[in-house]
Amino acid sequence: MSKTSGPGLRGHRFAAALAVTTLTVLGVAACDSADDEDHPAAAALTWGPCPAAAPGAPRDPRLTCAKVKVPLDYGHPDGTSIEVAISRLGATDPAKRHGVLLLNPGGPALPGLDTPSAMAPTLPKTVLDGYDLIGFDPRGVGTSTPQSCGLENPGVAALFPYPAADGSIDANVQAARATAGKCAAKAGENLRYFTTANTARDLDRVREALGETKISYWGQSYGTYLGSVYSSLYPDRTDRMILEGNVDPAHVWAGEAESWGKGMAERFPDAAAVAAGQNGALGLGATPEEVTRTYLALAERLDRTPAPVPGTPQSLSGAMLRGVTYALLIHNNTLPVLAQVWKAAADLADGHLTEADGKVLQQVFAHSPPTPGVPADNQATMFLALTCGDAEWSHDVEIYAKRSAADRKTWPLTAGMPANIWPCAFWPQPVEKPVTVTGTGARNTLILQNRRDHATPWDSGVGLRRALGSRAALVGVDNGGHYVYHEGSACADNATVDFLDTGRLPDKDLDCTDVTRQ
Known part of the structure; x- marks a missing residue:
């Protein structure tokens, strides 16, 4: 999970998620049933030009886009609707087409319409022949009914609560309370329904709109949690799953x-x-x-x-x-x-x-212009909606002060920030409990994890592997950084491509030590 506002695929991700009324839980459970046919069949998709891209984002001229209507609240599927924008790069050889491969670049809350364009150049012909690459802006993100808290400092990095020089968290407490209050006043009650579980339900509506019985999926960073939630809600609708740079579903989100x-x-x-x-x-x-x-x-x-x-x-x-x-x-x-x-x-x-120093700092302070039509604070808003709305955080300020002080001593490089107080401490109660990620289902998930990944550390990948059990195989790579595929390990790349091409997972977990620096 990346913790800054990233530029898109293979950019940054924050890795960092409990209760509701019995009525709402029962309503959601009914919608998630594998044989549920209560909602009407989706209308045929209308493919056309995509919305304007973020400045500098690569876009394949073949990319087309469409929108899928989904319920804001799956407990009331006939109520308010929102839109999810999707994109498609069609399989290059229809005779060899296997199906669709949905791609999510993580975040939380990174837009994904241009993910197929960014990902396609890294993939071999066999994969491009066999799959429609499907990108999407998750609910509330980018062009999918974008949400805004009206934050004055729109960057995700501004949310991260570094203590004062003396370790005090007093200013962090005030900032967290003010940010939560601003979101409540500006975005309102509906923001509570922009969660990972509902995003996973949206993906099943996308699957249905695409006319597919099953979907394959490649999620990175936060996208690994979204993918594991989808495969737990809909195990019979999940084909080949790749999860890269992984979130431990047992630690969502304060523990992560x-x-x-x-x-x-x-x-x-x-x-x-x-x-x-x-x-x-x-x-x-x-x-x-x-x-x-x-x-x-x-x-x-x-x-x-x-x-x-x-x-x-x-x-x-x-x-x-x-x-x-x-x-x-x-x-x-x-x-x-x-x-x-x-x-x-x-x-x-x-x-x-020096002059050279000045050029370096100019790059540090450079700001990427926002995507046309998308609020400047959209990613920060949706980062909060997901990390605060997926699971309940402690509301005890003193606990954060003690944890931050201890964390500051143990891990001086992060200065007590990860254990400090977040706006989630003042957030409304989540609308439902987190989805339990289990090993129930077919053996169809490849987990890619670097040993020195600071955004979603090795222990998180091992935690996801433990949760998925016999459903998954882990490819561990002796490398640093947040990404595994196309980052210097032929061992990991070959396992990934072979799985996409054939559906075969390695017989046992792999330990890849063949990294070459690019």
Whole structure:
């Protein structure tokens, strides 16, 4: 699960989800029955041009789009309707077509209409021949009835509650309460129905609209939770499932967030080693341990005294440095850039910024323009709707203070943020309990997991593997970063493509150690 507002597929993901009335639970259970035929058959889809893409998003000219109407509240399927936007890149050889492959880039709350365009260049001809690649903006996201809390700072990163320099969380408590109140006032009661469980139900309406008996699915980061929920609600409608960079369904979402401290400790040495290898130019330390000490001291210094960035109204804080670090740890090929960011931040704090440092910081402070017609705070709003609405969080402020202080000592790289208070502490009660992810169903799920993934750590992938039991096979890769496929392991890539082509899972879990740096 990525924790920043990412640029799309293979961008960032936050990995970070309980009760309702008996009447609502019973209504939802009826809708989720595998043989439910109560709702009318979907009308034929009307395919046409897609909405305007986000600036810079790759788009295959063959991509077409359509919309599917779904209930806002599946407990009242004849009530208010919303729309889910979907996209399609058709199979390139109809004679070899196997079915549809739905793609979700994670987030939570990343739009996905352009995911087929981004993913297709990484896939071999056999997969492109065999599948219609289907993208979608999940409910409330992008062009699918987008939601907004009217947040003044629209970035997801602004939501992450780093304590004050002295460890106090008083300001975090005030900010969390204010954000939750703003969402309640602006987005209203309906925001409670924008959940992962309802998104999974939407996917089944999409399946029906596509005229498919079953769907195959590839979810990344948060998308792994969405996929595991779908396959648990509709095991008989699930074909081939790939889950990459995984959320442990037993820890949704407060527990998943708290896993980031350990995940950062496992991933950070990869970047520190890159910086140490350039010590002559960077001066951050000759060993990974020295670089780590330099980084921690710099972050703490910026916590106390943020450094003004020339030519901008902004200052570089410790929280911002940690956020950029998290984002650039996503891929191995951005680790050298991260080392340059650390140098630029140190020079800025020392008051002797070079021209090269300035160019690096310009990239750090650059903002991607929003997608036309989509509220600027859409991802942040839906990030909150999902992480706060999927499962109930503690409402005890003192518990967060104690947990954050302990986490701060144990995992200094994250400074107590993952265990701190979030707006979810002041959120309305979820409309239903989380879906239980189990091992019931066909053996049809491939789990891809890096050993040094800071966004959804190794332990989370193992947790999902445990939940799915005999339904799944785990491909573990000795690599860092958040993504597995097309990131340097032929072992993992071959297992993925073979599964899509044939439906065969590895006979047993695989341990891939053949990573080559790209």
